[in-house]
Amino acid sequence: MTPRLFAGLAGAVVAFAAVAQNSTVDGIAKYREALQDGNPAELWEARGEGLWKEPRGPNKVSLERCDLGLGAGVVKGAYAQLPKYFADADRVMDLETRLVWCMVKLQGISEADAKKNPFGNGNDKKSNIEALVAYVTSESRGVKMNVSVAHPKEMQMYRVGEKMFYFRGGPHDFGCVTCHGADNQRIRLQDLPNLTKIEGAQKAYTTWPAYRVSQGELRTFQWRLNDCFRQQRFPELEFGSDASIALTMFLAKNANGATFDAPAIKR
Amino acid sequence: MNRRRRQVLKSGSGVTLLALIAAAGWLKPGDASAQSWNKAAFDTKSMADTMKALGGGEPVQSKDIIFFQTPDIAENGAVVPVGITSNIPKTESIAVLIEKNPNMLAAVFDIPPGTEPSISTRVKMGQSSNIYALVKADGKYFVAAKDVKVTLGGCGG
Amino acid sequence: MADPMKIRATLVGDSTEIKVLMSHEMETGQRKDAQGAVIPAWFIQNVTVAHGGTTVLAAQWGPAVAKNPFLSFKFKGGAKGDKVTIAWVDNRGDKRTDEATIA
Amino acid sequence: MPMRAMICAATWIAILVGCATAPSDERISSEAGAMLKASFKARGQAGLDRLVQDDTQRLCSESAGRKLSADVADRIEKQNLATIKYPADGKLMGDWKNGEKIAQDGRGKQYSDDPAGPVGGNCYACHQLAPQELAYGSIGPSLYRFGKLRGYGVETQRYAYGKIFNSEAFAACSTMPRFGHNGILSEQQIKDVTALLMDPASPVNQ
Numbered sequence: 239m240t241p242r243l244f245a246g247l248a249g250a251v252v253a254f255a256a257v258a259q260n261s262t263v264d265g266i267a268k269y270r271e272a273l274q275d276g277n278p279a280e281l282w283e284a285r286g287e288g289l290w291k292e293p294r295g296p297n298k299v300s301l302e303r304c305d306l307g308l309g310a311g312v313v314k315g316a317y318a319q320l321p322k323y324f325a326d327a328d329r330v331m332d333l334e335t336r337l338v339w340c341m342v343k344l345q346g347i348s349e350a351d352a353k354k355n356p357f358g359n360g361n362d363k364k365s366n367i368e369a370l371v372a373y374v375t376s377e378s379r380g381v382k383m384n385v386s387v388a389h390p391k392e393m394q395m396y397r398v399g400e401k402m403f404y405f406r407g408g409p410h411d412f413g414c415v416t417c418h419g420a421d422n423q424r425i426r427l428q429d430l431p432n433l434t435k436i437e438g439a440q441k442a443y444t445t446w447p448a449y450r451v452s453q454g455e456l457r458t459f460q461w462r463l464n465d466c467f468r469q470q471r472f473p474e475l476e477f478g479s480d481a482s483i484a485l486t487m488f489l490a491k492n493a494n495g496a497t498f499d500a501p502a503i504k505r
Numbered sequence: 506m507n508r509r510r511r512q513v514l515k516s517g518s519g520v521t522l523l524a525l526i527a528a529a530g531w532l533k534p535g536d537a538s539a540q541s542w543n544k545a546a547f548d549t550k551s552m553a554d555t556m557k558a559l560g561g562g563e564p565v566q567s568k569d570i571i572f573f574q575t576p577d578i579a580e581n582g583a584v585v586p587v588g589i590t591s592n593i594p595k596t597e598s599i600a601v602l603i604e605k606n607p608n609m610l611a612a613v614f615d616i617p618p619g620t621e622p623s624i625s626t627r628v629k630m631g632q633s634s635n636i637y638a639l640v641k642a643d644g645k646y647f648v649a650a651k652d653v654k655v656t657l658g659g660c661g662g
Numbered sequence: 663m664a665d666p667m668k669i670r671a672t673l674v675g676d677s678t679e680i681k682v683l684m685s686h687e688m689e690t691g692q693r694k695d696a697q698g699a700v701i702p703a704w705f706i707q708n709v710t711v712a713h714g715g716t717t718v719l720a721a722q723w724g725p726a727v728a729k730n731p732f733l734s735f736k737f738k739g740g741a742k743g744d745k746v747t748i749a750w751v752d753n754r755g756d757k758r759t760d761e762a763t764i765a
Numbered sequence: 766m767p768m769r770a771m772i773c774a775a776t777w778i779a780i781l782v783g784c785a786t787a788p789s790d791e792r793i794s795s796e797a798g799a800m801l802k803a804s805f806k807a808r809g810q811a812g813l814d815r816l817v818q819d820d821t822q823r824l825c826s827e828s829a830g831r832k833l834s835a836d837v838a839d840r841i842e843k844q845n846l847a848t849i850k851y852p853a854d855g856k857l858m859g860d861w862k863n864g865e866k867i868a869q870d871g872r873g874k875q876y877s878d879d880p881a882g883p884v885g886g887n888c889y890a891c892h893q894l895a896p897q898e899l900a901y902g903s904i905g906p907s908l909y910r911f912g913k914l915r916g917y918g919v920e921t922q923r924y925a926y927g928k929i930f931n932s933e934a935f936a937a938c939s940t941m942p943r944f945g946h947n948g949i950l951s952e953q954q955i956k957d958v959t960a961l962l963m964d965p966a967s968p969v970n971q
C-alpha cells in the first residue's frame with residue numbers, strides 16, 4: 239500500500255467517525271427539542287408564586303412588599319436588571335441574596351434559616367429559594383436584559399467578576415475560561431458556550447435557571463456557579479458570597495440586550 | 506420479516522413481549538375509573554410464570570403504530586420523551602415497554618371511545634434499548650419497536 | 663401533601679388537548695442512598711382524567727415513568743369553559759386531584 | 766475583544782465627565798483575590814489552599830485569554846519542563862487497556878469525590894481517542910491515530926509521557942491539566958495513558 243493511498247484510507251476512517259458523531263449531535267438536538275414541550279420548571283414556578291404571596295416567618299407577612307430593584311412588590315422584569323446596587327443594604331445583590339434580604343427584613347426569618355437550603359434535593363429537601371427564583375425569573379421571560387454598571391460598586395463587581403472568570407487554580411489549573419473561553423467547544427457531547435463573547439454570554443445567561451433532567455430539580459444561577467467550581471476542583475463557593483455575585487454581574491451585564499428566556503429545561 | 510419478528514418477540518432481558526401481553530390484558534373497557542394496579546404485570550421479570558397466564562395470541566407487528574417525539578438518542582436516560590399514536594381501528598389501550606429495564610412495563614394507557622389513540626409521556630431508561638409500543642385493538646394485540654440509544658452526559662463528575 | 667399539578671387544557675379544532683405536569687419523585691426502588699440502603703420505590707400508580715363525569719383517559723404507571731411526570735393527549739367533545747379533572751394515586755396511597763378549565 | 770472595548774469606553778466617559786476615577790487593574794486584581802478567599806469554604810478534600818496560585822497559574826490568569834508575550838511563555842515552559850520526572854525504570858509504556866479506563870474516568874479531586882477513591886484522567890472529556898467512543902469533547906485536539914501518524918519511536922513516547930506529566934512545558938497556558946506535576950495521575954497511570962496513545966495495538970491506532 240502506498241503511503242498516499244494509506245493516508246487516504248485514514249482520512250476516510252476519520253471522516254466516518256466524524257459523520258457518526260455528527261449524527262449523535264443531531265440526535266441529541268432532537269432529544270432536547272422534544273423536551274421543550276412541558277417543562278417541569280413550571281411546578282417550581284407555581285410553588286414559588288405561592289411562597290411569594292403567603293404570609294410567612296415570625297412577622298407573618300408575604301414577600302409582596304419586597305423590593306427587587308424596580309420598587310416594592312414589582313416582580314415583572316425585575317430579574318432582567320439584576321444584579322444591582324441596593325442602597326438599603328449598601329451592597330450589590332443578585333436575586334438570591336436579595337430574596338434572603340427580604341426574608342430577613344420583612345418576614346423576620348433569621349439569615350441562617352433563610353440561606354439554609356439553597357439547593358433542593360428531592361421531596362424531603364425542597365428549596366424555597368429555588369421555587370422563589372423560578373417564580374421571579376419566570377416574570378422576566380421575554381424581557382430584554384438590562385443590567386447597569388453605572389454605580390461604582392456595580393462597576394467594581396463587574397471588573398472583579400471578569401478577573402475571577404480568568405482565575406486559574408486548583409490541582410487541575412482550571413478556571414471558568416478553561417471551558418468557556420473559545421467557540422465551538424464541547425465536554426464529551428455537551429456544548430460549552432463561549433462566555434468571553436457577547437453572544438455566548440447572552441445565550442447562556444438567558445437560559446438559567448433551568449430544570450435539569452439529570453437531577454430532576456430546578457437549578458438557579460447560584461447553583462450553576464457552585465457546581466462549576468466543584469468541577470473545577472475548587473473548594474465550595476458559598477451561597478450568596480461576593481465572588482458569586484461578582485461573576486453573576488460579569489455574565490449578566492455581558493448578556494445585556496438579549497431577551498431573557500427562562501426557566502429553561504436542560505439535560 | 507420472520508427473523509425480525511422473532512427478535513422483537515425474544516428480548517435480551519429474558520422477558521418476552523408475550524409476557525407483557527398478559528400484563529396489558531387486564532384493562533377492560535369500562536374499567537377505567539377503577540383504582541386498580543396490576544402488580545403482576547409491572548413486576549414481570551421472568552417469562553416462565555407469565556407465559557402460562559397468556560390468554561391472547563402473539564402480537565402482530567404493525568406499521569400503523571407510529572412513534573413521535575421519541576428521539577433516536579437520549580442525552581439522559583432519566584427522562585426520555587415517548588410519543589405513540591395508534592392508527593389501528595378500535596384501539597383500546599396503548600402500553601409502553603422498555604426491553605432492557607429491570608421491569609419491562611413502564612405504563613399502560615386505556616383509551617376510551619372519543620379519546621384519540623395517541624399519548625405522549627416521558628420514561629426512564631437504564632441503558633440503550635428497544636422501546637415497544639403494544640396496542641390492544643378490538644381484542645387483538647399489535648406491536649412496534651423503536652431503538653433508543655442512551656449516551657453519556659457531561660464530564661463524568 | 664403533594665404540590666398541585668400544572669394542567670393546560672386547550673381547545674384545538676374539535677379536540678381538547680391536555681398537557682399535565684405532576685410533582686412526584688417517581689422513585690424506582692432500585693437506587694441506593696449514600697449509606698448503601700435501598701431507597702424504597704415511591705411512584706404514581708394510577709392516573710385518571712375526567713371530563714363531564716366521563717373518564718377520558720385512565721393510566722397505570724410503573725416506576726419507569728420519569729420524575730415529575732408529563733402527560734399529553736387529546737379527546738373529543740370538550741368546550742371552552744368546561745372543567746377537566748385529573749387525579750393520581752401513588753403506591754403509598756397519597757392522592758392528588760386538580761382541576762383545569764378548557765381554554 | 767469587543768466586550769473589553771465597551772467597558773473601557775464606559776470608563777473613559779466616566780473620567781471625562783469627572784464623576785469618578787476608575788480603580789487600577791492591579792487594585793481590581795487584589796480585590797478579586799481577597800474576595801475569592803472570603804467567598805469559598807473548605808469542603809471534603811478541597812481546602813482553601815487550592816486558591817493559592819503558583820507562578821504558572823498566576824501568569825496564565827493575568828494573561829486573561831490574550832496572547833502571551835514570548836518571554837513570559839518561555840519562562841512558563843522552562844519552569845515546567847524542569848519538573849518532568851521520567852520513570853526511573855526507563856519504561857514509558859504501560860497497558861493501553863488500563864489507559865482506556867483512565868481516559869474514560871472523570872472522577873477524582875472534586876470535593877464530592879472520595880479522597881481514597883479512584884482518580885481518572887478524563888481524556889475523552891476534551892479529546893477524541895479510540896474511534897469507538899463517540900462521546901468525546903473538543904477542547905483539545907483529536908488524538909485519534911496519535912502513534913500511527915507520528916511514528917512509534919521512543920522520542921514520541923517521551924513527548925507523550927512528558928505532555929501528560931506537565932502540559933505547560935510544551936504549550937504555556939495550555940488548558941490541559943498537569944497530571945503528573947500536580948499529582949493527579951500516578952506514574953503507572955501516565956504510562957498506561959501513554960500506551961493508549963502509542964501502543965500499535967491500542968484502539969487509538971487502528
